[in-house]
Amino acid sequence: xxxxxxxxxxxxxxxxxxxxxxxxxxxxxxxxxxxxxxxxxxxxxxxxxxxxxxxxxxxxxxxxxxxxxxxxxxxxxxxxxxxxxxxxxxxxxxxxxxxxxxxxxxxxxxxxxxxxxxxxxxxxxxxxxxxxxxxxxxxxxxxxxxxxxxxxxxxxxxxxxxxxxxxxxxxxxxxxxxxxxxxxxxxxxxxxxxxxxxxxxxxxxxxxxxxxxxxxxxxxxxxxxxxxxxxxxxxxxxxxxxxxxxxxxxxxxxxxxxxxxxxxxxxxxxxxxxxxxxxxxxxxxxxxxxxxxxxxxxxxxxxxxxxxxxxxxxxxxxxxxxxxxxxxxxxxxxxxxxxxxxxxxxxxxxxxxxxxxxxxxxxxxxxxxxxxxxxxxxxxxxxxxxxxxxxxxxxxxxxxxxxxxxxxxxxxxxxxxxxxxxxxxxxxxxxxxxxxxxxxxxxxxxxxxxxxxxxxxxxxxxxxxxxxxxxxxxxxxxxxxxx
Amino acid sequence: xxxxxxxxxxxxxxxxxxxxxxxxxxxxxxxxxxxxxxxxxxxxxxxxxxxxxxxxxxxxxxxxxxxxxxxxxxxxxxxxxxxxxxxxxxxxxxxxxxxxxxxxxxxxxxxxxxxxxxxxxxxxxxxxxxxxxxxxxxxxxxxxxxxxxxxxxxxxxxxxxxxxxxxxxxxxxxxxxxxxxxxxxxxxxxxxxxxxxxxxxxxxxxxxxxxxxxxxxxxxxxxxxxxxxxxxxxxxxxxxxxxxxxxxxxxxxxxxxxxxxxxxxxxxxxxxxxxxxxxxxxxxxxxxxxxxxxxxxxxxxxxxxxxxxxxxxxxxxxxxxxxxxxxxxxxxxxxxxxxxxxxxxxxxxxxxxxxxxxxxxxxxxxxxxxxxxxxxxxxxxxxxxxxxxxxxxxxxxxxxxxxxxxxxxxxxxxxxxxxxxxxxxxxxxxxxxxxxxxxxxxxxxxxxxxxxxxxxxxxxxxxxxxxxxxxxxxxxxxxx
Numbered sequence: 001x002x003x004x005x006x007x008x009x010x011x012x013x014x015x016x017x018x019x020x021x022x023x024x025x026x027x028x029x030x031x032x033x034x035x036x037x038x039x040x041x042x043x044x045x046x047x048x049x050x051x052x053x054x055x056x057x058x059x060x061x062x063x064x065x066x067x068x069x070x071x072x073x074x075x076x077x078x079x080x081x082x083x084x085x086x087x088x089x090x091x092x093x094x095x096x097x098x099x100x101x102x103x104x105x106x107x108x109x110x111x112x113x114x115x116x117x118x119x120x121x122x123x124x125x126x127x128x129x130x131x132x133x134x135x136x137x138x139x140x141x142x143x144x145x146x147x148x149x150x151x152x153x154x155x156x157x158x159x160x161x162x163x164x165x166x167x168x169x170x171x172x173x174x175x176x177x178x179x180x181x182x183x184x185x186x187x188x189x190x191x192x193x194x195x196x197x198x199x200x201x202x203x204x205x206x207x208x209x210x211x212x213x214x215x216x217x218x219x220x221x222x223x224x225x226x227x228x229x230x231x232x233x234x235x236x237x238x239x240x241x242x243x244x245x246x247x248x249x250x251x252x253x254x255x256x257x258x259x260x261x262x263x264x265x266x267x268x269x270x271x272x273x274x275x276x277x278x279x280x281x282x283x284x285x286x287x288x289x290x291x292x293x294x295x296x297x298x299x300x301x302x303x304x305x306x307x308x309x310x311x312x313x314x315x316x317x318x319x320x321x322x323x324x325x326x327x328x329x330x331x332x333x334x335x336x337x338x339x340x341x342x343x344x345x346x347x348x349x350x351x352x353x354x355x356x357x358x359x360x361x362x363x364x365x366x367x368x369x370x371x372x373x374x375x376x377x378x379x380x381x382x383x384x385x386x387x388x389x390x391x392x393x394x395x396x397x398x399x400x401x402x403x404x405x406x407x408x409x410x411x412x413x414x415x416x417x418x419x420x421x422x423x424x425x426x427x428x429x430x431x432x433x434x435x436x437x438x439x440x441x442x443x444x445x446x447x448x449x450x451x452x453x454x455x456x457x458x459x460x461x462x463x464x465x466x467x468x469x470x471x472x473x474x475x476x477x478x479x480x481x482x483x
Numbered sequence: 484x485x486x487x488x489x490x491x492x493x494x495x496x497x498x499x500x501x502x503x504x505x506x507x508x509x510x511x512x513x514x515x516x517x518x519x520x521x522x523x524x525x526x527x528x529x530x531x532x533x534x535x536x537x538x539x540x541x542x543x544x545x546x547x548x549x550x551x552x553x554x555x556x557x558x559x560x561x562x563x564x565x566x567x568x569x570x571x572x573x574x575x576x577x578x579x580x581x582x583x584x585x586x587x588x589x590x591x592x593x594x595x596x597x598x599x600x601x602x603x604x605x606x607x608x609x610x611x612x613x614x615x616x617x618x619x620x621x622x623x624x625x626x627x628x629x630x631x632x633x634x635x636x637x638x639x640x641x642x643x644x645x646x647x648x649x650x651x652x653x654x655x656x657x658x659x660x661x662x663x664x665x666x667x668x669x670x671x672x673x674x675x676x677x678x679x680x681x682x683x684x685x686x687x688x689x690x691x692x693x694x695x696x697x698x699x700x701x702x703x704x705x706x707x708x709x710x711x712x713x714x715x716x717x718x719x720x721x722x723x724x725x726x727x728x729x730x731x732x733x734x735x736x737x738x739x740x741x742x743x744x745x746x747x748x749x750x751x752x753x754x755x756x757x758x759x760x761x762x763x764x765x766x767x768x769x770x771x772x773x774x775x776x777x778x779x780x781x782x783x784x785x786x787x788x789x790x791x792x793x794x795x796x797x798x799x800x801x802x803x804x805x806x807x808x809x810x811x812x813x814x815x816x817x818x819x820x821x822x823x824x825x826x827x828x829x830x831x832x833x834x835x836x837x838x839x840x841x842x843x844x845x846x847x848x849x850x851x852x853x854x855x856x857x858x859x860x861x862x863x864x865x866x867x868x869x870x871x872x873x874x875x876x877x878x879x880x881x882x883x884x885x886x887x888x889x890x891x892x893x894x895x896x897x898x899x900x901x902x903x904x905x906x907x908x909x910x911x912x913x914x915x916x917x918x919x920x921x922x923x924x925x926x927x928x929x930x931x932x933x934x935x936x937x938x939x940x941x942x943x944x945x946x947x948x949x950x951x952x953x954x955x956x957x958x959x960x961x962x963x
Contacts, residue, residue, distance in 0.1 A: 080532075081532070082530075082531065082532040088531070088532075090531070095531065098531070100525075100530065100531070100532070101525070101530070102525045102530070102533075104532060199532075199534060199758075200532070200533070200534050201532040201533075202532055203531040203532040204531075204532070204758075206757075207757040207758050208757035234536060235526075235534055235536055236534055236536070236758075237534070237535070237536050237537060237758065237759050237760055238757075238758065238759075238760060310754060311754075311757055313566075313752070314564050314566050314576050314752070314754070317566060317568065317574065317575035317576055318529045318531070318573065318574045318575050320568070320570075320575060322570055322630065323528060323529070323530075323573065324530070324531075330627055334570050334628060335568065338568060358752060361566070361752035361753075361754055362750050362752055363750045363752075366752075366753075366754070370754060
């Protein structure tokens with residue numbers, strides 16, 4: 001039996017029936033991860049020791065008859081999520097060597113359900129990027145084409161799942177960071193409704209926008225992971241009362257809005273066509289669609305980046321070398337030591353966003369930039385919600401183009417920011433959004449994105465399940481990762 | 484000199500010491516005396532990924548204060564981030580308030596030299612306390628800076644006044660009243676070190692506004708302001724413009740020092756804290772808190788005058804410190820002589836407290852022991868003068884007053900026979916004076932004085948006078 005071709009659900013079933021032991025599962029995945037990682041660079045840390053120890057503990061736990069929803073399932077965790085005892089770097093030099101003394105709430109929940117953290121995945125530094133090229137640990141390579149980017153910022157998680165180095169993964173999504181790599185990797189990625197998954201332990205980039213979410217091969221695993229990670233947590237004050245529940249049903253009668261601005265200029269025609277294929281597929285199952293206009297589309301990137309950068313400038317102020325990370329230079333006055341540590345520790349994109357964010361919040365510019373962006377955000381949110389009054393979902397491409405070449409856009413921040421143009425809307429509106437495999441262009445994966453109203457994740461999964469069942473794209477694995 | 488107008492505004496930072504936990508995490512609020520950096524958690528240490536979660540009790544406590552300061556409570560309160568780099572701030576921003584603070588537009592009446600004056604309160608808001616910077620030796624000689632985050636995240640209340648005070652004395656009176664209000668509300672214990680600190684804004688007619696930071700206790704405020712007034716006045720006299728700047732109060736050298744220009748031009752880049760949601764404050768909640776407000780110093784003053792027949796002044800002195808007033812009322816309830824009890828508390832006891840620089844609650848005895856002391860005076864066992872002496876001993880040793888009287892042998896001598904023995908001695912010793920007293924009645928007093936001296940002042944002066952007078956009278960008759 002090839003364990004790495006199993007879904008998480010299947011692993012749990014086999015572990016519970018005793019046909020598979022957590023130790024075997026972990027060893028198989030560790031072996032594969034260790035073999036493939038030099039090629040893909042999906043993991044910053046492969047938590048070998050931790051994973052083995054956890055697997056052994058789970059064996060004992062099984063004997064006591066005390067299983068869990070994810071018993072024996074290895075999971076790759078984006079290196080932006082705090083894991084007790086496992087180095088957590090955010091792909092930044094400034095957190096090199098930082099071993100958190102506490103678990104993020106999602107990690108506590110995963111452990112309680114018997115999941116095993118197999119490693120910490122690569123990402124754009126502090127989740128700022130859309131290609132996983134901007135990591136202090138080098139770029140992650142796309143398992144479908146090693147010369148191509150994997151998307152970002154949760155690129156390591158996307159690649160790990162696509163290359164079957166882990167059956168499931170956690171990413172975080174501030175402006176598309178789960179959905180973009182999911183789309184580039186031919187997997188499912190869900191950004192949950194803002195406030196449904198605890199952010200406690202998620203290292204902040206832009207706190208009002210981001211959520212942790214699942215990245216999986218299979219839609220059912222996505223649902224399973226959602227069951228585990230959602231739910232109120234007293235450590236996160238921005239949460240809403242919501243517990244995920246999903247019963248698959250038919251898409252018959254589903255009303256889809258297709259905003260034409262996200263299919264036109266700036267969008268690769270081939271990508272648009274793949275998404276249209278998916279829309280037609282759903283239509284053939286009884287869903288109905290209507291083309292609509294989203295006039296605010298041209299402002300979404302500006303709005304998103306001003307808010308994200310402003311929050312980031314404040315969130316990233318704490319990295320000063322006093323409490324963790326590279327030690328202070330005691331020969332310097334404190335402020336010079338701070339400058340030195342931050343100057344050397346942050347990468348160029350992080351510095352760019354901090355500086356722009358400081359500018360947008362500074363006296364005299366606050367009203368012109370930050371406050372204006374907040375007002376625009378309210379307008380965008382209201383517009384999205386008004387569309388979702390007449391429609392169940394909004395369909396767009398996940399990204400306007402397929403995976404590009406490594407190095408192609410990295411020198412041009414604005415070209416890189418364009419990758420987020422379809423995804424940021426969901427973050428600004430706080431609504432859930434999913435990227436589902438929509439086929440390939442010259443062997444490169446493409447994703448279709450669906451947004452739904454707050455707390456309507458079940459609807460998104462129903463749509464995704466229908467697509468998965470009809471296309472079977474998810475069963476395809478890249479030749480590059482055959483061992 | 485005194486006709487130049489001075490305007491003083493205060494920003495007071497008061498720790499809400501009655502809370503059990505910190506403002507945004509559940510670390511104990513009682514950080515004092517703990518080994519450095521042990522009273523911390525991911526949140527107050529600002530570890531990557533940690534989030535603040537509000538202590539709701541802090542909001543309720545703060546509402547109590549805002550109501551007591553006659554403020555308007557905002558129905559929607561928002562926390563903001565105040566961004567600046569400093570080693571005592573674990574996140575390099577402070578969670579504070581900016582627009583939509585807890586409350587605005589209040590007022591407090593102070594009294595200086597018998598005159599009432601209204602000080603307007605601009606705003607009241609909640610924020611977190613930074614950690615503490617510790618130097619080895621002094622700031623100049625220390626080879627490094629140590630930071631202790633035990634205090635990081637303690638709930639602070641900031642009370643900002645309008646520039647309504649005109650003298651350092653008024654500023655001090657305001658702070659005293661504020662402290663008393665906080666203590667009556669049981670929100671803050673002003674006697675704990677560093678629990679109440681303030682910044683002051685001061686401007687003299689013709690000059691710019693100067694901010695004085697780092698005034699670490701209310702006691703220092705008067706000093707810092709007096710210094711600053713003299714400094715600014717001297718500048719003006721020499722025709723030098725007073726610059727708008729921020730200065731630091733150096734408690735050791737007792738001067739204000741200008742800060743580096745860099746620190747002055749701080750732009751805090753305030754923006755709403757995205758990790759916390761706006762707090763809605765329901766009318767119901769305000770109503771409930773209002774109903775449960777305890778008696779405040781102003782009403783207590785009126786009651787003390789009415790109930791015990793005290794003077795305005797006496798009531799004011801007592802209520803300037805909640806615990807002093809409590810002590811007095813307890814004492815009256817046992818001893819039952821308001822005039823005498825008040826006199827003992829505000830004259831004798833308060834003087835001793837100030838002299839020893841301690842608070843009422845540091846006393847090692849209760850009003851019950853003091854009532855025992857006063858009973859001994861009432862019984863005639865000791866003199867009032869001895870009573871004062873015993874009180875001092877009580878403050879110093881905590882011994883029971885009756886025991887002190889025994890040990891010190893200061894029981895009053897009231898028995899006629901006993902006093903007569905001393906009179907005999909004195910009449911023997913001062914024959915010439917006795918002779919003179921026969922002619923000149925005034926000299927009788929001198930003899931009485933000598934007798935008292937011989938008894939170490941323990942003899943009852945009245946009885947002594949009677950005995951001496953009778954003796955002289957007798958001698959005079961014998962001579963005839």
